[in-house]
Amino acid sequence: MEEHFYGKKAIEKAARMFTLKPELMQAYLDFDGKVFSEGKLSTKTKELAAVACAHITQCPYCIEGHTQRAKKAGATDEEIAEAIFVAVAMRAGGSMAHSCIAMGTLE
Incomplete structure (x- = not known):
């Protein structure tokens, strides 16, 4: 097993899916x-x-692939950064929305 799951060699192993289930x-x-x-x-x-x-x-x-594809499609660095901040806000919003569970537990 590789030390680092996200290494290039790990993603290359996913190519085996083409051999195992080419139609899918x-x-x-x-x-x-x-x-x-x-x-x-x-x-x-x-x-x-x-x-x-x-x-x-x-x-x-x-993240890597779609950032490259966004640049190729004409997105600016500023637009990409803004899209990332949308994600940041959505993750934070989800945490805030789920605070009702903790607050309900405290009642």
């Missing part, structure tokens, strides 16, 4: 491609949303 991997790639293609939302907007989501889900591969 292709379906996933087709779905992903359709989701991120130009539609009512621009690809840039979708990638900025994905950057924010990746920070909420805390997936380092998604």
